[in-house]
Amino acid sequence: MKKKILFTSMILVGLLNAIELKVGASPVPHAQILEVVKDELKEKGVELIIVPFTDYVTPNLALNDGAIDANYFQHLPYMEKMIKDRGLKIKEIAKIHIEPLGIYSKRFKSLEGLKDGARVAIPNDPTNASRALILLHNEGIIKLKDPNNLACTTLDIVDNPKKIKIVQIEAPLLPRMLGDVDLAVINGNYAFQAGLSHKNALALEDERSAYANIIAISENTSPQKMQALQKLIKAIQSYKIATFIYKKYQGEVIPVFKIDKAAK
CATH class of the missing domain: 3.40.190.10 (Periplasmic binding protein-like II)
Structure with missing residues (x-):
């Protein structure tokens, strides 16, 4: 009984000390994918806050300005073009999926x-x-x-x-x-x-496309936020999420990360 109470107390303390992670995302499929890992991240001390965006410009400006910690809505060529045009200090941290044109x-x-x-x-x-x-x-x-x-x-x-x-x-x-x-x-x-x-x-388009959707972060990301982001990436680049993507989107969205079936 005491062990159970101690374990519960540890979870509550972890939740109270959770790192807040704000991630900008397009509603479909990006925000939907993020929703699936929310509870898992909470158990690992990360409070994921999904910030919806419906355009292709504001998410990068918000990231560059520090209003959000990461974004998940774009492919690398688009981000590189915006960095060049606007002098943004952002970068890719992970490739997640492709939405075939x-x-x-x-x-x-x-x-x-x-x-x-x-x-x-x-x-x-x-x-x-x-x-x-x-x-x-x-x-x-x-x-x-x-x-x-x-x-x-x-x-x-x-x-x-x-x-x-x-x-x-x-x-x-x-x-x-x-x-x-x-x-x-x-x-x-x-x-x-x-x-x-x-x-x-x-x-x-096929899976060889150069336009995989990515998670982007600020070049000025703090070590604490980076730890939370690594937990986010691990949660998304998983067998669980790959299965979710295949079942929900039926080929409209295709994961591009390697799946560790041993971790399922």
Whole structure:
């Protein structure tokens, strides 16, 4: 009985002394994944506070300003571009998953049926626009000067046999544009939120994509916060979370970390 009381007391003391960790995240799938590890982290002395963001700019500014301790919403090329443009002092600490970019259409059942002069919507932020152009190149719709250039733009298109018209739209709005364009290149998380299945995509990125979603932190992270962050990463890069991702998202989201089945 005394041992039980002592154990309970130790847990309560641990909770009272928990390190608070604020992590900015997009609602889907990032915040959902973080929710799964909340209780586990609490038992390990980390109070995880999930701060939702619905855009691609504010989370990095908040991280740079110290308003949050980490963020989980973006891929590395996007973060690197923002660091270059804004002089941010942030860095990657872990790769978690990829949300395959897909080509969707309400008008065509295959890319072979695409007509001349078709309107194709892609994301308007620079890194996801480049990503979309590379996918269009890989599918033979356009030809880029260098398809390995992760900073390519529409100016790098050297051949456009079907004379498609590319329209750049804010990424979250792309699913709503499907009825107004011939094709839309949509990020996996926004496709999932809109009820679009990767099984209905006319083309998808594969796991070799350079666009794995990451956890980012400030370059000025304290040793205490770093310990808490390492616990967060260990909890996420686990068999439990890999299984959760596969079951919940059914291929719309794919873990990229190595799974330690012995730790399940």
